[in-house]
Amino acid sequence: MSKVRLLVGTRKGAFVLNSDGKRKTWKISGPFFGGWAVYHIKGSPADPSRIYASQTSDWFGQIIQRSDDGGRTWEPASNQFKYQGRTGKHLWYDGKPHPWEFKRVWHLEPSLTDPDTVYAGVEDAALFKTTNGAKTWAEISGLRQHKSGSQWMPGAGGMGLHTILLDPRDPQRIYIAISAAGVFRTDDGGKTWKPVNKGLRSEFMPNPTAEVGHCVHRIAMHPSNPDVLFMQKHWDVMRSDNAGDSWTEVSGNLPTDFGFPIDVHAHEPQTIFVVPIKSDSEHYPPDGKLRVYRSRSGGKEWQALTKGLPQRDCYVNVLRDAMAVDKLDSCGIYFGTTGGQVYASSDSGNSWQCIVHDFPAVLSVEVQTLK
């Protein structure tokens, strides 16, 4: 029988949760790296026993941890992230040039085929890669050296490269997203990049339709349909049918189109999930009701999913990396909140169970489907 393993990064450590295919009872291990913020923890699709974690602290900096036994034991790996070539400058909050400074790893994206190869998205925004299981990291510098790099500016949470999508059909094609620069795509394995933000509109920008500067919160793809992308932007839920070359808004009947995560059903490429948040000033659900919204048509028409979720006095947030879907026949969906709850659905979101009540604030949730 299949099993699932949830990997949860929190403000004060990492947790590993295991369940069988029914997903009703969970065994919790952790905290690992207690007291440290774990921005992201993700397993290799090529070897599920291999897991990487980004452990970070304002005091002691960045640590990368690696497990070779499914998260039972961990070893520190290299934490050396050195920008390649001329460090350069980007724009700071005051609009003045500011040197690129490495702060932390926001996102780890293991290769689809090689457990030793991992991409790391970091703050200040850059993309790094290891091909030796995190013993060493090298910057894919073509991205940061894009001609627009000097105009990138941090969002309120920092200038993080937070999303990395690998095209399963073409290993040369990678998408990344940066707050607040937007989405970039490479078609040559990272040598050259181009902004793919046409159709995005951000009213806070001097030019709301500029090529770069958009605060993209998250993008998602279904592996069977990699030219179709979905985006949760600072405001607006967007969709592209041409690998990001152009985007159209699909917010439709959502109660608010602000939010952070977006994800795609494992078996239905047009079924997507978001968690609407009231506004960028409030960062909690509208009306105190925690609702996942599902569209079965790739956007525009949305249905509130509420069964098992708190429908009064709920004022948590769900961060951009804190939602994931499993690949079991009845697709499971998971998300964690800044209030420390983890919710799970084993029926495509129709009903939900709170499987953890009292973790530290959840920063990321990933799931592995195991045989």
Added chain:
Amino acid sequence: MIRLILPFHLRNLARVQGEVALDAARPVTLASVLDALEAKYPMLTGTIRDRDSRKRRPLVRFFACEEDISNQAMDKPLPEAVAAGLSPLLVVGSVAGG
């Protein structure tokens, strides 16, 4: 041997308990102690001082003989009591944040 006391999180990271004993090069300075520490515990590289600039991380402090020596030059000799192993060098995480 130099006696070094690491903060809780770095003891966990290095998997050590209590004090760390280090054989640092003479003259004993913050730099030579950290060189010895990072050679013995490579996972601590970059956690106390920046890898490239070799500067102390902003929220890390150093104490020796009940004095805050965080801002002294990395190549300045440490007090003889520390160099002789009579008194420990303390690496402390600043009291800040939540």
